[in-house]
Every structure is written in C-alpha cells, then in structure tokens.
Amino acid sequence: xxxxxxxxxxxxxxxxxxxxxxxxxxxxxxxxxxxxxxxxxxxxxxxxxxxxxxxxxxxxxxxxxxxxxxxxxxxxxxxxxxxxxxxxxxxxxxxxxxxxxxxxxxxxxxxxxxxxxxxxxxxxxxxxxxxxxxxxxxxxxxxxxxxxxxxxxxxxxxxxxxxxxxxxxxxxxxxxxxxxxxxxxxxxxxxxxxxxxxxxxxxxxxxxxxxxxxxxxxxxxxxxxxxxxxxxxxxxxxxxxxxxxx
Numbered sequence: 001x002x003x004x005x006x007x008x009x010x011x012x013x014x015x016x017x018x019x020x021x022x023x024x025x026x027x028x029x030x031x032x033x034x035x036x037x038x039x040x041x042x043x044x045x046x047x048x049x050x051x052x053x054x055x056x057x058x059x060x061x062x063x064x065x066x067x068x069x070x071x072x073x074x075x076x077x078x079x080x081x082x083x084x085x086x087x088x089x090x091x092x093x094x095x096x097x098x099x100x101x102x103x104x105x106x107x108x109x110x111x112x113x114x115x116x117x118x119x120x121x122x123x124x125x126x127x128x129x130x131x132x133x134x135x136x137x138x139x140x141x142x143x144x145x146x147x148x149x150x151x152x153x154x155x156x157x158x159x160x161x162x163x164x165x166x167x168x169x170x171x172x173x174x175x176x177x178x179x180x181x182x183x184x185x186x187x188x189x190x191x192x193x194x195x196x197x198x199x200x201x202x203x204x205x206x207x208x209x210x211x212x213x214x215x216x217x218x219x220x221x222x223x224x225x226x227x228x229x230x231x232x233x234x235x236x237x238x239x240x241x242x243x244x245x246x
Contacts, residue, residue: 027055054083054088216238
C-alpha cells in the first residue's frame with residue numbers, strides 16, 4: 001500500500017531544510033498572542049497536535065504548561081524527545097486515532113497542520129478525536145491558512161536556494177485542494193515530493209466542528225488576533241470549545 005504523501009515528506013531531512021525559517025523565535029511570537037486568547041491557567045494540560053520537532057511544545061512547556069506533543073513523523077518525534085522532561089512528553093501518533101479521553105484543557109494545531117487527508121471523513125475523524133481528548137469546556141485552537149487568500153495570491157512557480165540546495169516549487173489548485181510539488185537535486189539524484197492541503201473555508205470548518213461536537217467561539221485573521229478578512233487575511237485562526245455538558 002502506497003504511503004500517504006506526508007509520511008515520507010515529513011520524515012525527510014529536506015522538509016526541515018525547506019521550512020527552516022519557521023524557527024523558535026517564530027513560534028514564540030505566534031504563541032504569546034494566541035495564549036492570551038485561551039486564558040489557560042498555569043499547569044494546564046495542552047496537546048500540541050502535529051507538533052513536528054516540538055518547537056511550539058517546548059515554548060509552551062517553558063511557559064508553565066503540561067505539554068504533550070504528537071506527530072506522525074518518526075524522525076521528528078525522535079528529535080523532539082531529546083528535550084523531554086516531567087512536563088513535556090512526545091509520542092509518534094496518527095491524529096486520526098484517539099489518544100487520551102477527557103484529558104486536555106486545550107488542543108493546539110499550528111502552522112496549517114490539518115487538511116492533509118484524501119477524504120473529509122478522515123478530517124472529521126481527527127476533529128472527533130480532538131473532542132474526545134478535551135475535557136468538557138476545553139478549547140481547540142486551529143491555526144490554518146486562509147484558503148481564499150491562497151487561491152487569489154497563488155505563486156505558481158518559484159525557486160529557493162537553501163543550504164546549497166535549489167528547491168523548485170510548483171503550485172496548482174484542483175478539486176478543492178492546493179498542491180505543491182517540491183523538486184530538487186542532491187548528489188546527482190532528482191528528488192521530488194508533493195504536498196496536498198484541503199482549501200477549507202470558515203463555513204467548512206463550522207460544519208465540521210458542529211459534526212464533531214465542537215462549538216466555534218472565535219475567529220481571527222492573524223497572530224495579533226486581528227479581525228478575519230476573507231480577502232486580505234493570510235491566516236484563519238479558529239477557537240472552538242467542547243461544551244461543558246458534552
């Protein structure tokens with residue numbers, strides 16, 4: 001059975017080279033404002049869903065929260081585990097599977113780490129697992145791209161030189177997804193990977209959240225918690241809640 005695109009790509013060292021500009025400082029700036037919208041108490045349990053190498057998780061733990069990071073990438077979790085301590089743990093896990101039940105005060109999914117699956121059934125499964133993992137009254141923060149802005153401003157072809165590697169990037173939109181093909185040559189070998197992310201709108205998320213039992217409570221258009229503008233905002237940041245009487 002062919003692996004899904006994100007399994008090989010997220011385990012590749014070249015993925016981390018291409019996105020190396022998303023660093024610890026980048027994580028701190030985003031999280032400081034987002035945390036102010038969640039109103040979490042010290043020691044609150046947070047799940048960093050699709051945590052990658054753990055840059056958000058580490059910062060959250062440093063702020064006094066009890067943090068668990070989950071990611072499907074074996075290599076990313078192996079790296080993240082180097083920084084584990086009593087209030088920071090990491091597990092290799094597929095978000096379509098349940099993890100813990102009625103446990104977390106908040107679940108955070110950062111940097112468009114959603115929308116990767118072929119079917120909305122799998123996207124809904126993920127949100128249902130978020131619901132299961134949250135305590136009643138717990139919050140879910142989803143940091144996504146603004147799909148309308150992505151469509152309107154799509155750069156179809158570009159080239160990036162990073163660490164001596166020339167990445168050739170081609171993008172297109174088809175059947176409700178944005179595709180990104182990343183091609184490059186290493187040691188005389190041509191390698192390429194393709195990303196595929198669903199172009200969910202705010203209304204799409206309202207429907208999915210409702211189906212999963214989550215109530216939408218806030219919507220923002222940037223990390224400064226500015227108002228969401230469908231035409232101008234680059235981010236779509238949603239906060240939903242598991243009802244107290246879930």
